[in-house]
Amino acid sequence: MAVVFMLQPSRAVAGWWNRAPADFEECAELAGKAATQQERTSALADCNAKFAGRRKPGGGYTYYDFLQDRSFDIAGPNPTPEEQRYIDQQYALYLERQRRSNIVAAFAAKQQEQEQEPQPVSLRTPTERVPLPQARPSKLIANQAANNSRTRDCVKPSLSCEWPRLSETINDLKKRLFGATTPAKGKKS
Structure with missing residues (x-):
């Protein structure tokens, strides 16, 4: 029985003392301890896939949306469904602002183009009347x-x-x- 007891711990998975990283920074720290450059790169890619948010210096997390070139404060290392919905709504508003500014820019360019086109030269306006010379x-x-x-x-x-x-x-x-x-x-x- 003693032999069976001795062999048992070697087969047991000791996961309780090997906890998973809680956020990107912990994951990146573990990835930095990898033996080869290829393993570090692979581990960092896994960290990027697992954690969308980054730890802020004062506490909390921030999520960077590269489509909007903007950061959002989030509660944890990944956005909650409510936070993700808010980010998506902000992206829709961002796209609408972009569309409107493109329309305004196109309209302004068209007006400027029309102003630069040579207008037909008229010596008189249609309503202008030239007086006939009077005899002395x-x-x-x-x-x-x-x-x-x-x-x-x-x-x-x-x-x-x-x-x-x-x-x-x-x-x-x-x-x-x-x-x-x-x-x-x-x-x-």
């Missing part, structure tokens, strides 16, 4: 007097009586359409 009052009075004297001499309408008025109307129309300049007459040599 002395010429206007002289033209009216000449027209009145011509029409008084004609008793019945005829081409000879209407010709001066027709000529004046045509000259006025030319001036308005083509400007006040009249073509220079060539000298006969």
